[in-house]
Amino acid sequence: MASDVVQEIETLLGRQAVEELDLEALELAVRQHVLQLAGAAVEQRLNADTSDERGSRTCCRCGQPARFAGRRTKQVESVLGPLRLERAYYHCATCGHGYCPRDQHLGIENTSLSPALTRMTGTVGALVSFQEGSELLTELAGVAVDAKQVERTAEALGKGIAEDERVHTEPLDSISLPQTLYLGMDGTGIPLRAEELLGRTGKQPDGSAKTGEVKLCTIWSAESRDEEGIPVRDEGSVTYSAALESASALDTAAESSPFAQRVWREATRRRFCQAPRRVVLGDGAVWIWNIADDQFQDATQIVDRFHAKQHLSDLGKALYGPTAPRAAQWAERRKEELDTGKFRALLTAIRRQVSRSEEARRCLHYFQTNRERMRYLEFHAQGLCTSTGVVEAGCKVAIGTRLKRAGMHWTVHGANAIIALRCSKLSGRFQDFWERRTA
Ligand SMILES: [Zn+2]
Incomplete structure (x- = not known):
């Protein structure tokens, strides 16, 4: 075969001087020819073996x-x-x-x-x-x-x-558990085909939906510290599991929701419950805390600071107009109160707006309900990561960049397949799957 290859190259080159050579064209042509030769050799070798005839x-x-x-x-x-x-x-x-x-x-x-x-x-x-x-x-x-x-x-x-993924929940590896493990949950909408949306309720004025909500669970550690001593997500520590599926179980159902079961499987693979300290992070969504209360009773619950601040920015805009400087100023002051633990002042400032704004009323409710989950000063003193969008970034990386691109409309089964493939790749689990598949 080696001499065949040399022969092919001679034929391709002819008597051309090197100076006149188009190297790119040569590279590509040689690759094509060499692969063809190799392919033919493999074909011949495999076809010559007829041991797969096991009698009549x-x-x-x-x-x-x-x-x-x-x-x-x-x-x-x-x-x-x-x-x-x-x-x-x-x-x-x-x-x-x-x-x-x-x-x-x-x-x-x-x-x-x-x-x-x-x-x-x-x-x-x-x-x-x-x-x-x-x-x-x-x-x-x-x-x-x-x-x-x-x-x-x-x-x-x-x-x-x-x-x-449903049947393989054995812990991933034998590396020692970090002191603290973080489990984040979030939801993000992806565009679905019209026929997939029939019967789904959503945020359109008529109550219909344009998107389906992907729910994502991500687990990571943050033992590293930056120059200011703030916890930073450890390189290579993050895994994802996500799907377009429900997070709410029927009251009458004996089983927990499909997404709650997914979270449990991911936690099992990561040995989340065995970590000395456990933190569940999320935005304010009720389904997140329901799952946390159900499955990880003794984990610390923290509202992702990124999400809390998002709410304050949104309220500023609702009160003063989306581009008004005052909107940003108002929000900045509230964020500072949040960061420095002046929770009372924060609630008072929001409460003042309640009579003139429905948004403010909802926002007040959000901060009141999640108060315990926003003790950022305290969490900081304990060296806990209060997140600056790790979960949000996870949603973008795992879902958004592939599934929310212009012009894409997914079927539920198509989206779930690609989400599973992506999560497996991003979590470094593809190889394990591949070996099981071909075993
Ligand atoms: Zn048969």
């Missing part, structure tokens, strides 16, 4: 005998280019099922993409749109996988990951 009969999955019915060819796209693979084919007359035992061994059952190309397709599908993913595969790997195929493959992988 095997046992079908229905329990009845399946008859050997010759060798069949299947074209598989691979990182070496297309491969034509011949495999022994068995057919069961009882149930009508036909199959090639070798496909399972090679990992090409129910797919026309090879394992390495499947993994690459999952990588691009998790990061960019299916169209962009297809273009990246062509440009970077020199393989042709159209957008539809990227979509199907990435979704199938994501679906597999989502199923795998």
Whole structure:
């Protein structure tokens, strides 16, 4: 094969002087030719091995005998280019099922993409749109996988990951637990296709919805400190789990909500309950504290400071107009009161606006209800991270950057597959899934 390669390069180059050479064109042409040669060699080697003919009969999955019915060819796209693979084919007359035992061994059952190309397709599908993913595969790997195929493959992988995640809750690793673990929850809307929205209630004037709410759980540690001694999220400590699913269980239901169960699985994988100190962070949403009260009774509950301040900015704008300098000034003073523990002054200032603003009334209620969760001075003294948007950033990283891009409209199952794929990649869990899948 080595001499074949040299031969190919000679043919491509001809008698051209190096100075006249188009190196880029040469690189690409050589890659294509070398891969083709290698592909042909692999094809030959695999097809020469007919040990997958295990006699004239095997046992079908229905329990009845399946008859050997010759060798069949299947074209598989691979990182070496297309491969034509011949495999022994068995057919069961009882149930009508036909199959090639070798496909399972090679990992090409129910797919026309090879394992390495499947993994690459999952990588691009998790990061960019299916169209962009297809273009990246062509440009970077020199393989042709159209957008539809990227979509199907990435979704199938994501679906597999989502199923795998439900049953694999064993702790991730044996590294020692940090002193404090943080668990954050948040919700974020993603655009859904019109047919998926029927019957969903939302924020549109007529009560209908344009988006579905993805709920996200993220766990991290923050043992590191910046120059001012403020806790900083530890590099590589963050994991995510998310889905478009409900966080509220019916009162009559014996089981907790699908999202509450997801949170529990993630906490189990991270050994959250075994950490010496446990903190649950969220915005003010009631479902978050319900899950925390239910599952992590002795964890410290903290309203993410980023969210609390967001409420004050919004109220400033509602009171004085979105661009008025006074709106920002008013909010700044309130944020300072919040940071310095002057909670009474903060409540008084908001209460003063209640008679003229419905927003202020809601805001007052929010700060009153969550008061215990906003003892920032105290939390600080304990060296706890009160967050400056770690959870919010998690939502953006895990969901927003991939699922909220212009022009995207998701089906629920499509979105959940890509969310599962993304969370698994971002949490460093993809490899584990992949090894289980091919084991
Ligand atoms: Zn059968």
